[in-house]
Amino acid sequence: MTYKIAFFDIDGTLVNEEKQIPQDTIEAIAELKSRGIEAVIATGRAPYFFKPLAEQLGIDSYVSLNGGYVVYQGKPIYKRPIPREQVEGLVQHAAQYNHTLVFEGDTSFFTNNVDDTFMLDAVNSLKVDLPGLDPEFWRNEDIYQVFLHNEADHEHFYLDAVPGLRYIRWHQTAMDVLPSDASKAEGINAMLQLLNIKPEEAIAFGDGLNDKEMLEVVGLGIAMGNSHEDLKPYANYITTHVDEGGIVNGLKYAQLIG
Structure with a gap:
């Protein structure tokens, strides 16, 4: 399968416990983008919680607030507030x-x-x-x-x-x-429909309980080595710890970087 888009959770996935992005993750995301693969943040965080991180990675597309607010290349494409x-x-x-x-x-x-x-x-x-x-x-x-x-x-x-x-x-x-029916998967589907990308052409990385639906909806769901144990059964592949090349090894497994 040739994957066209990759979704990344933040806490415990893109960043470690110190809320820092490992250098090898920064380099892996840059290589991924250089190969024409869309890199998208998919997080429970609100946009104002991760703006510096997104800028550091050069990412301007995101599924935020657990799927409730979705932006593609800086423009909102989907909003789902709580009644x-x-x-x-x-x-x-x-x-x-x-x-x-x-x-x-x-x-x-x-x-x-x-x-x-x-x-x-x-x-x-x-x-x-x-x-x-x-x-x-x-x-x-x-x-x-x-x-x-x-x-x-x-x-x-x-x-x-x-x-x-x-x-x-x-x-x-x-x-x-x-x-009750909201999740990151809902926001991901909204973006995939906009881009005319099939779910099986997407991959996703996560580590927390709010990543279950996201890992299931894509073609390749990757759980970090430091993931909550209850998330791991929902993954197709378990990579290494965030501080032990987790993103790099996951992207290599997906054959998206060298």
């Missing part, structure tokens, strides 16, 4: 447990509690700016994803609380909240 009534339901339900929320739009993000230690711990782990305070941000802006800050033993409070929402844990004190 406002569902955000409102989440706000009301989380208030019962004093769980902090962070509302993510396409250009900015705000929280309803800037002092919450769970929120500070999780957002600081991304090594990005902290959100401003605006508990009403969701009322006037499209929200594509919400961070819900709690620990795993509180997850069951939300399972059936707001119809139409799903929850994916990405940190010990944080979960992504998005539409």
Whole structure:
């Protein structure tokens, strides 16, 4: 199979635990692009969380916010915000447990509690700016994803609380909240349709629980060696650790670089 496009998760895939891109990954992406293969970021992060990284790699196409906001060569091609009534339901339900929320739009993000230690711990782990305070941000802006800050033993409070929402844990004190049928795969399909590329002509790299659908929808799904154990069964191939040439070895396995 000749692959035409490659999708890359960020955390644990393009970047390591220090949120740095390994030099061999930078060189591999450059070689991939020089061979005419589209390189696309596919992440749960919002665009403002990864702009410097995208610029460093020379990538201007991305599937962001777990498939909710998709951009090709700098231009938005797909938007799928959470229905406002569902955000409102989440706000009301989380208030019962004093769980902090962070509302993510396409250009900015705000929280309803800037002092919450769970929120500070999780957002600081991304090594990005902290959100401003605006508990009403969701009322006037499209929200594509919400961070819900709690620990795993509180997850069951939300399972059936707001119809139409799903929850994916990405940190010990944080979960992504998005539409129940949303995923990176949805955003990837939108881009593939635009480019007239078949799913089997695409590959994807990931390491987290929000990468399951993405690895399944493409022709070759590659899990990093440092992946969550529950992701690995969804992969066609398991490469090495992000700091041990994971991207390089995966692209070589796909015969996309030398």
